[in-house]
Amino acid sequence: MHVKIKSDAKAVGQWVGEYIAARINDYKPTADRPFVLGLATGSTPIPTYETLIQLNKAGKVSFEHVVTFNMDEYVGLPQSHPESYYSFMWKHLFDHINIKKENVHILNGNAPDLDKECRDYEDSIKKFGGMEIIIGGIGVDGHIAFNEPGSSLVSRTRCQPLLHETRLVNSRFFDNDINQVPTHAVTMGVATVTDSREVLLLVTGHNKAEALSRIVEGSVSHWWTASVLQLHENSTVICDEPACARLQVGTYKYFKEIDG
Numbered sequence: 136m137h138v139k140i141k142s143d144a145k146a147v148g149q150w151v152g153e154y155i156a157a158r159i160n161d162y163k164p165t166a167d168r169p170f171v172l173g174l175a176t177g178s179t180p181i182p183t184y185e186t187l188i189q190l191n192k193a194g195k196v197s198f199e200h201v202v203t204f205n206m207d208e209y210v211g212l213p214q215s216h217p218e219s220y221y222s223f224m225w226k227h228l229f230d231h232i233n234i235k236k237e238n239v240h241i242l243n244g245n246a247p248d249l250d251k252e253c254r255d256y257e258d259s260i261k262k263f264g265g266m267e268i269i270i271g272g273i274g275v276d277g278h279i280a281f282n283e284p285g286s287s288l289v290s291r292t293r294c295q296p297l298l299h300e301t302r303l304v305n306s307r308f309f310d311n312d313i314n315q316v317p318t319h320a321v322t323m324g325v326a327t328v329t330d331s332r333e334v335l336l337l338v339t340g341h342n343k344a345e346a347l348s349r350i351v352e353g354s355v356s357h358w359w360t361a362s363v364l365q366l367h368e369n370s371t372v373i374c375d376e377p378a379c380a381r382l383q384v385g386t387y388k389y390f391k392e393i394d395g
Contacts, residue, residue, distance in 0.1 A: 137372070137390075138372045139390070140376065144375050148183040148337075151335055151337060152182075152189075156186075156187065162267065165200055169202045169238065172203050173203070173205075173269025174270060175206050175270055175272050175337075176205065176206070176223045179272035179337045180272060183337065184228040188228065199234075204256075204323075205241045208244040208320060210249065210317055210318075212317050218309060224241060242321040244320065249321055252321065256323075265331065265332065266332065268334075274301060276301075276359070277359035278360050278361065279325065279363075280323045281301075281320040283298050287325065288325045290325050291324040294320070294321050295321070295322050299313075325363055329367050332369060334364055336373070338372060338378045340375070340378055344378055344380040347381065350362045350365075351386065
C-alpha cells in the first residue's frame with residue numbers, strides 16, 4: 136500500500152481525476168476492449184468527478200469506450216429518489232460526460248430477487264474481464280463500499296444490513312432523519328473490490344483520521360474492512376492533510392518524503 140498526501144479534498148480530487156484520465160488514455164480503449172472502471176458515491180469522490188468532467192469537456196479524455204461498475208446501492212429506495220446512488224451518479228458524473236448509458240452498471244436495489252441481482256453483477260464484471268481501476272472512499276469506521284465492520288474479507292456482492300452508525304452518518308442526506316435512511320444496501324464484497332487490478336482509496340477530512348490510521352498503520356482486520364488493501368499488490372491511499380491527524384509522525388514523514 137502506498138499513501139499520497141495532498142493539501143485538501145480538492146487537491147485529492149484533482150490528482151485522482153488526472154490520474155484516471157491518464158490511465159484511460161494510456162489504455163487506448165476500444166469498443167472491443169473497453170476500460171473498466173469501478174466507482175464510488177458519497178461526498179468524497181465529488182471533486183474527482185468534477186475533475187473528470189472538466190477533462191472530458193476539454194477533450195483531454197473520452198469515456199466513449201469506458202465501462203463503469205458502481206460499488207453499491209440502497210435497497211428499497213426508488214431509482215428516481217434524489218439520494219439513490221443511481222441519481223447521484225448521473226447528477227455528479229454521467230450526465231456531463233460522453234459515456235454510453237449501456238456501459239453504466241449500477242446495482243438495482245429494487246430487484247425482485249436481490250441474490251440473483253448480486254450474482255449477475257459479479258458475472259457481468261467477469262464478462263468484461265474485471266476492473267482496471269476502482270476508486271473508493273471509507274466510512275468513519277473504515278468500511279469500504281457498504282462492507283460494514285465484521286464483513287468477511289473474502290465476501291462477494293451481496294445484500295448487507297447497515298449499522299445504526301452508518302445510517303446516522305448518512306442521515307445528513309435525508310433531512311437528518313435516520314428513519315428515512317434505508318436499512319439495507321446491495322454492495323460489492325471486499326473480495327470484489329480487491330479483484331480490481333488497481334485500487335485507489337480516497338480519504339478526506341478530519342473525521343476520517345482514526346480510520347486512516349487504522350487502515351495504514353494497524354493490522355489487517357475485518358473490523359476495518361479497508362485495511363485489506365495492505366495485501367493488495369497495487370493499492371494507493373490518496374488523503375488530505377486533515378485526514379492525517381492520527382498518523383504517527385514517522386509514518387506521515389515517510390510517505391511525504393517518498394512521494395517527493
